[in-house]
Amino acid sequence: MSPSLSPFPPIADYAFLSDCHTGALVAPDGSVDWLCLPAFDSASVFGNLLDRGAGSFRFGPYDINVPTARAYEPGTNVMTTTWHTPSGWLVVRDALVMGPRRGADVVTPHTRPPADDDTEHMLVRTVECLRGSVEVELVCEPAFDYGRTPATWTLVGDDDHTADATGAGQTFRLSTDMLIGIEGGSARARHVLSTGDTAFCALSWSATLAAPTDAQDAVARVEATIHFWRQWLSRARVPDHHLRPAIERSALTIKGLTYMPTGATVAALTTSLPETPGGERNWDYRYTWIRDTTFTLQALHYLNLDWEADEFMQFVADLEPTEDGSLQIMYGIDGRRDLTESTRDELSGYEGARPVRIGNGAFDQRQNDVYGAVLDSILLHTARSSHLPRRLWPLVESQATAAMKAWREPDQGIWEARGKPQHYVSSKLMGWVALDRAAKLAAIRDDAEREATWRAEADVIRADILEHGVSDAGVLRQHYDTEALDASTLLAPLFGFLPGTDPRIRATVEAVERDLSENGFVLRYRTDETDDGLSGKEGTFLICSFWLVSALATIGEMDRANAVMERLLRIASPLGLYAEEFEVERARHLGNVPQAFSHLALIEAAGRIVLDDYRRELSL
Incomplete structure (x- = not known):
């Protein structure tokens, strides 16, 4: 239509x-x-x-x-x-x-x-x-x-x-x-x-x-x-900067997507708004994704909203693990585990995009990045408060143990692909994050034995990624059996896997900017190169474009980072909100709205630009 x-x-x-x-x-x-x-x-x-x-x-x-x-x-x-x-x-x-x-x-x-x-x-x-x-x-x-x-x-x-x-x-x-x-x-x-x-x-x-x-x-x-x-x-710490209005609106949106009774944050307000116009890429986002924890904690602590950060971490600590001790990739906002997916076939869907889904069938997928998200969040929170709560240490142990068992296995990846499991680089990366952060938390707890064990395993994961996850051109791959690009590899410098000065990081960032973008906006991946189990093309993902801003900042390309940021600010909704995707051809938002992930990534990208601007001012 x-x-x-x-x-x-x-x-x-x-x-x-x-x-x-x-x-x-x-x-x-x-x-x-x-x-x-x-x-x-x-x-x-x-x-x-x-x-x-x-x-x-x-x-x-x-x-x-x-x-x-x-x-x-x-x-x-x-x-x-x-x-x-x-x-x-x-x-x-x-x-x-x-x-x-x-x-x-x-x-x-x-x-x-x-x-x-x-x-x-x-x-x-x-x-x-x-x-x-x-x-x-x-x-x-x-x-x-x-x-x-x-x-x-x-x-x-x-x-x-x-x-x-x-x-x-x-x-x-x-x-x-x-x-x-x-x-x-x-x-x-x-x-x-x-x-x-x-x-x-x-x-x-x-x-x-x-x-x-x-x-x-x-x-x-x-x-x-x-x-x-x-x-x-x-109560929020918002810098006096030209990005202040965007940061404030994002902060208000994230708070507005927070379920006060438990401290959980929903990924978006809505269900089944289409990622592909008239297509089947329609999902229910009214749940809490564990991978969002680290991005949520980063944003809340950047804004000095420590109460909200603590509420969110307490929600995570309350969650019931799976049988092997790991956490699911998502939970209900009340902590429930069963998010069985159904469809409402009597509904037309937004502009004919069907099916309309209630629940999310990805809740029981294997996604090995969940361990890194949890442990990075705990380290962020511990460093901020200078205190590791007693009730969080068992969670550190269980997630580190689960990560050591799981990281060698294929999974569905960060994008919850419904195709064949693969050895996704982003999942291996978050496995490294899990053991790296666990080792640092063990050091804070003065547990030298666990620190050494987890540090050694983190080093093994890093070596495995650099051996199998880098193309001949020196670019991080989507997974071990492809040359295809994936925007999730932009997380490598953001999580400190390699420094921004490493040539493989620069090559990856520039390849994504050059070859995985449409009119300056970043795709998750190219659907014709990736078996995600679905048909149809999707729009550019706004979180990936904000990640590009942050990644360009890590390699010192601040002019390019600012250019991408200004482009993203221009396509905000009339009220300053962001959905999940942006369709370049028709210049319109797609997917569930407002999208927490998009606003969280905006806050991180804005923070890097603000910090660089302040450093430049101090050097004058």
């Missing part, structure tokens, strides 16, 4: 809201097209993102669909949309609201120490007429269980301002100061506002279904949420 004729808004045009328990995507026309209740990985109640009949919730001017301006309230995940109609102007603000913690949360129970502020399990939308008169429309049409169950509505009380929507064992409450009418599976309201008039609507799924009492209360809740986000961001 031609994008110009598609009923689906471009992926990059969605605004992201979060209360650190769940998240929403709001289309430019004011429709909430994605919201899962009560948690990130719950079933959707608004799923228009994946099928235009799977539920939506619009609040805005009647018969006007294109806003004048959209922007986040600075320093927050609260959205402001300004509308100009033939008869006036109005502004809508949307927030998944936060407030002072009021006792135990029975909706999404916490396993981490509670903070002073937490979610109110409520979406609040306020509107104010700035000038003239404008007719405002509310259309709430949920479809529970990913669109399978239309809502049954029940008016509450006798004033027609409150109604409950029920379906698939769930209930939420719609409250508004407008008069509600029920039409089948929809709750509707229309009201004319004049200059200075306000209105509100709210959805509540709290245990008591509590809601704002009036417009003033609704505005106060949005203001409290703005205060929460700005207070949180004030």
Whole structure:
């Protein structure tokens, strides 16, 4: 389907809201097209993102669909949309609201120490007429269980301002100061506002279904949420640099993708947004990938967000290992291991991209890079806090032992290929990271025997990679039986496998930049050279392009690093967000959104540029 004729808004045009328990995507026309209740990985109640009949919730001017301006309230995940109609102007603000913690949360129970502020399990939308008169429309049409169950509505009380929507064992409450009418599976309201008039609507799924009492209360809740986000961001260390806005938006996005009850971070808010337009490369990313731990820890510690870093490490420490003592490659945000994949064949998919997947079949794959991610994270956290928590040492031992057994075996690699297992260089590299970091942690613990054992094995892995994983041209291969390139080899200098001055690192970085890029954006690999078990071409991967920025910095090519960074900043969404991929031909975002991996890599790349700029200033 031609994008110009598609009923689906471009992926990059969605605004992201979060209360650190769940998240929403709001289309430019004011429709909430994605919201899962009560948690990130719950079933959707608004799923228009994946099928235009799977539920939506619009609040805005009647018969006007294109806003004048959209922007986040600075320093927050609260959205402001300004509308100009033939008869006036109005502004809508949307927030998944936060407030002072009021006792135990029975909706999404916490396993981490509670903070002073937490979610109110409520979406609040306020509107104010700035000038003239404008007719405002509310259309709430949920479809529970990913669109399978239309809502049954029940008016509450006798004033027609409150109604409950029920379906698939769930209930939420719609409250508004407008008069509600029920039409089948929809709750509707229309009201004319004049200059200075306000209105509100709210959805509540709290245990008591509590809601704002009036417009003033609704505005106060949005203001409290703005205060929460700005207070949180004030704790972050963000440099005074031209990259500051991008770093701040990335920090807010990563925090917004964090599940506060456990400290886990979801890879993205969504499921099944296509990596290949109309194709089958559609995955559920609402889970925690263990390989993300090291990138998450790097970003959080760079930003001085040590509390969040500790929460995340405690989540990792709580995870149940597999039978051989290793960790799975991914877990549910509550720590569950079973993420069995199914499809919802009744859904059309975004622009016809099918199947729509729930769960992720890669959860039980063999991916040998997981050990390195865990141990690098523990070393990062230990170095930052100057303390190795007692409960983490058994995890160090089990992951180092598992890495020693596994690194010689083929696996599915960092990209979770669904083809034949291979000896992927990136997996061998992370095996080296695992034993290198384990040896350093043993030294911190003053365990000389383990330090020597793990250091010797790390040296064996390094020699094996340099013997089998380097092409005749001196470039790191994708795996031992191919000459194909893979962007994951850019991680070699970032993890300190070889210094940036090593000719093999320079050759690898330059080969990826030259031969694995489209218009300056980096592919993971070329699908015609790689057996990943799937059909179709995919877009360039944004994380790989950010890795290229960091890798160019490690080999001293700062002008080229800055050029790639500026190119990446120019293709951010209008609201500063990044999906997983960028399709060069049509200049559009692809894949799940917002993508934590993309924003984590942005923070690392920006940090390297900022550090180099500061060093240059000091040398003047």
